[in-house]
Amino acid sequence: MTAASPADVTPTPVAALEAGAVRVSLQGTEILHGVSLEAAPGEVVALMGGNGSGKSTFVRAIVGAIPRDAGTISIFGKDATPDARRLIGYVPQRVSAAGGVSATAQEVVASGLLGHRTLRPPKDTDARVREALSALSVEDLAKHDVSRLSGGQQQRVLIARALVRKPQLLILDEPMAGVDLQSQVALAHALGHLKEHGVSIVIVVHELGALTRLIDRAVVLDHGCVTHVGEPPHDLGVHALPGHDHEHAHEDPPPAGRNSLGLEGPR
Amino acid sequence: MNILAEPLVQRMLLVGLLVGMAAPIVGTYLVQRRMALLGDGVGHVALAGVAAGWLAGSAAGLAQRDALAIPGAVIFAIAGAVVIEKMRSKGEAADVVMAILFYGGIATGVLLIGMAGGSNANLLGYLFGSISTVTWTDVWITAALAIAIVVIGLGFKSALFAVTHDTEFARSTGLPVEVLNLVVAVLAAVTITVAMRVVGVLLVSALMILPVAIAQHLTRSFSRTMYLAMGIGAVLTLAGVSITLTQNLQPGALIVVLGVVAYVATTAITSLVGRRGQAS
Numbered sequence: 001m002t003a004a005s006p007a008d009v010t011p012t013p014v015a016a017l018e019a020g021a022v023r024v025s026l027q028g029t030e031i032l033h034g035v036s037l038e039a040a041p042g043e044v045v046a047l048m049g050g051n052g053s054g055k056s057t058f059v060r061a062i063v064g065a066i067p068r069d070a071g072t073i074s075i076f077g078k079d080a081t082p083d084a085r086r087l088i089g090y091v092p093q094r095v096s097a098a099g100g101v102s103a104t105a106q107e108v109v110a111s112g113l114l115g116h117r118t119l120r121p122p123k124d125t126d127a128r129v130r131e132a133l134s135a136l137s138v139e140d141l142a143k144h145d146v147s148r149l150s151g152g153q154q155q156r157v158l159i160a161r162a163l164v165r166k167p168q169l170l171i172l173d174e175p176m177a178g179v180d181l182q183s184q185v186a187l188a189h190a191l192g193h194l195k196e197h198g199v200s201i202v203i204v205v206h207e208l209g210a211l212t213r214l215i216d217r218a219v220v221l222d223h224g225c226v227t228h229v230g231e232p233p234h235d236l237g238v239h240a241l242p243g244h245d246h247e248h249a250h251e252d253p254p255p256a257g258r259n260s261l262g263l264e265g266p267r
Numbered sequence: 268m269n270i271l272a273e274p275l276v277q278r279m280l281l282v283g284l285l286v287g288m289a290a291p292i293v294g295t296y297l298v299q300r301r302m303a304l305l306g307d308g309v310g311h312v313a314l315a316g317v318a319a320g321w322l323a324g325s326a327a328g329l330a331q332r333d334a335l336a337i338p339g340a341v342i343f344a345i346a347g348a349v350v351i352e353k354m355r356s357k358g359e360a361a362d363v364v365m366a367i368l369f370y371g372g373i374a375t376g377v378l379l380i381g382m383a384g385g386s387n388a389n390l391l392g393y394l395f396g397s398i399s400t401v402t403w404t405d406v407w408i409t410a411a412l413a414i415a416i417v418v419i420g421l422g423f424k425s426a427l428f429a430v431t432h433d434t435e436f437a438r439s440t441g442l443p444v445e446v447l448n449l450v451v452a453v454l455a456a457v458t459i460t461v462a463m464r465v466v467g468v469l470l471v472s473a474l475m476i477l478p479v480a481i482a483q484h485l486t487r488s489f490s491r492t493m494y495l496a497m498g499i500g501a502v503l504t505l506a507g508v509s510i511t512l513t514q515n516l517q518p519g520a521l522i523v524v525l526g527v528v529a530y531v532a533t534t535a536i537t538s539l540v541g542r543r544g545q546a547s
Contacts, residue, residue: 082441116441
């Protein structure tokens with residue numbers, strides 16, 4: 001993935017995310033067999049692959065939710081310690097939007113302001129939470145019980161929880177799954193805005209859909225190995241299909257002179 | 268009015284108020300984590316601690332043989348809660364671990380109390396509560412522990428909410444998830460030991476969980492649920508203790524029955540009123 005590119009003549013800027021040969025085992029079974037991924041500042045990388053390909057495991061290892069057996073992960077050139085991870089905004093799969101006690105969107109988003117050395121909410125919490133909810137057009141839901149919101153609304157609240165941290169690297173795991181069209185459009189709009197402001201985004205997706213125009217590069221995983229790096233697969237979903245036969249790992253030629261507006265979508 | 272001048276009555280009301288307020292704080296975190304029954308597992312381990320303290324007191328030849336009962340309960344309860352937390356975080360089935368502690372705790376308690384030369388009757392006060400025998404020393408110990416629960420449970424509410432609400436996200440933010448999980452476990456153990464005196468091991472979970480369950484009918488916010496549950500817990504314990512001053516009823520059992528009645532009533536009322544006003 002780090003094959004020489006014409007830009008190598010000048011000193012390469014520090015990557016927002018650099019994961020090298022990451023190996024992860026869950027319950028004694030190796031799930032990731034040395035996965036690497038790099039995201040430049042302001043770059044949007046789609047992480048694709050079928051069910052069980054290891055996409056979620058990979059992002060969970062990046063954010064430190066699960067330990068890795070081997071490999072390196074650095075965030076803006078620093079080893080991914082809890083302190084370095086303060087630059088990350090993570091949006092996990094929407095399975096944990098509700099606990100046993102009701103919580104408002106305001107409370108859920110405010111929890112995004114905590115961190116390694118921040119065990120208590122900062123003074124400007126309310127204003128920052130409002131700002132994050134507004135960025136996803138859900139400010140009117142601040143006082144609503146998250147567990148009673150629609151899937152799309154819940155997803156927007158979880159993204160607001162990541163954005164309230166003002167992350168330099170945003171990592172989203174299947175944000176479009178079970179999300180209504182209106183929320184998909186709001187989400188794509190918010191991500192486009194972040195990209196314009198130089199935020200790097202790694203996004204796990206099954207289908208690109210409304211995100212197509214944002215994606216700079218796709219990395220496809222299959223059975224815990226990288227099988228494709230480059231343009232998003234033109235036949236959407238082919239690489240993502242569980243039965244897709246990847247006989248060999250291949251790498252698409254890097255686009256000549258990366259277009260800062262991103263690649264044109266398929267079709 | 269005169270009855271309030273009685274030192275025993277003052278002690279009972281004071282302990283009831285402290286425990287009634289403190290127990291739902293931890294209860295809110297346990298319900299949030301869907302571990303409402305943790306109190307039962309740890310409570311029974313605390314009972315083994317009571318008996319172990321009793322045995323140690325007898326062996327040391329202390330005049331008051333149960334002087335070490337509460338310290339024993341605190342130590343055993345903390346150990347039990349930490350074991351459950353460790354197993355849970357390793358992905359073991361927490362309900363099975365709790366069930367084993369549940370049986371193991373009560374059986375060990377019965378065996379140890381026998382070895383200490385006591386009878387199972389000595390354990391009854393801990394099983395069903397014995398608020399009518401509290402001394403001023405008990406009041407001060409309860410006050411100190413209740414204040415610790417309130418200060419930590421409310422002071423770190425945001426961080427503890429973050430960890431119990433979404434552990435994976437909390438870990439990604441760099442929050443010390445393991446430490447905060449242990450804080451919840453230790454707070455739960457201390458709460459159980461404190462509440463044991465009022466309602467007894469068998470009903471200790473009720474005092475932590477019922478006020479939270481009632482509060483959940485009335486608000487949709489996590490913070491408000493916690494504050495409201497503290498108020499409900501205090502009202503329940505004070506009402507229960509007050510009634511038993513004039514009626515010959517068991518205080519611990521009465522408090523729990525009042526809680527269940529309040530829960531059923533709020534459930535009925537809120538479903539009648541309908542679910543309007545979803546926002547808190």
